[in-house]
Amino acid sequence: MEDLQLLNQNGIESIKTLGQGAFGRVYLSYHNELGIIAAKVMKIEKFDKREWDAAGALSKPGFVCPFIMKYLLARQFQNEVVILMEYANAKSLDSIVKDKTQYLTSATYRALSKQILEGIRMVHAVGLIHRDIKPENIMMHSANGNIIVKIADFGLAKVMLAGQMGVTSYGTPLNMAPELVVRTVMATNKVDIYSVGTVLFQLATHEYPIKAMNVPDLQSKIKNSRIDRHPALKDDLQWDFLSKLLEFDPNKRLSAEQALQHPYFTSPQALAEITPEIIQITQNGVNSNI
Secondary structure (H helix, E strand, O other), X not given: OHHHHHHHHOOEEEEEEEEEEOOEEEEEEEEOOOEEEEEEEEEHHHOOHHHHHHHHHOOOOOXXXXXXXXXXXXXXXXXXXXXXXXXXXXXXXXHHHHOOOOOOOHHHHHHHHHHHHHHHHHHHHOOEEOOOOOHHHEEEEEEOOEEEEEEOOOOOOEEOOOOOOOOOOOOOHHHOOHHHHOOOOOOOOHHHHHHHHHHHXXXXXXXXXXXXXXXXXXXXXXXXXXXXXXOOOOOXXXXXXXXXHOOOOOOOOOOXXXXXXXXXXXXXXXXXXXXXXXHHHHHHHHOOOO
């Protein structure tokens, strides 16, 4: 009730609750100037300025990307902080991963994969590392019959300064890059690429690339095993693409830019599957001044 009063007093009409967790509550809302939005309300001690700083970096002129959740406004009210965000009208990719009866068509899977990588390419282009790429943090939005992904939750995002190489190990262990789990080398933005690989592996198979009971078990498997091809991955180009994202050695792992040039996206079949609408949406993001 306090949340609703706070929003209403500031010209924000709450329509329904979208979700809640340890870091706050999110409401589908309406604002006279902004239209339909998502309003996140949290205690001030839960507000992480890194999330807003990351949003600011991604909102600069020339860096707007349709595949990244847009943050519109943040305001403090005594002990509460309200963040207004773009509203994604569909569920997260986690809803697909958890539904083992749902398998994406080749065209849909390829389109979602490309969009995620375009979003990550932009994140890296502005000098950020997301550090918590997982299905729950990639929302879907239905626009004119096309599904568009929106990368969200930049609470763990890190700015990479000139010459800086180290990245600390935050995020979800089974989605984390090997170099964060076993700390074999200094980590870079390639940690996001591995995490994208785990997400895409899960979308195709409904399983993690590496199954582990806990962090020590995960560390052992990374040191002593490899990622095997899952029976659901029948397309050779798709498996080659995923295996290069899931490369244990970050020096051999593709960058987002390199991944987007993989034959999985540039082959005649791939080009034939991409609709004109998706090409236009993607081109709008690619044409940003980076």
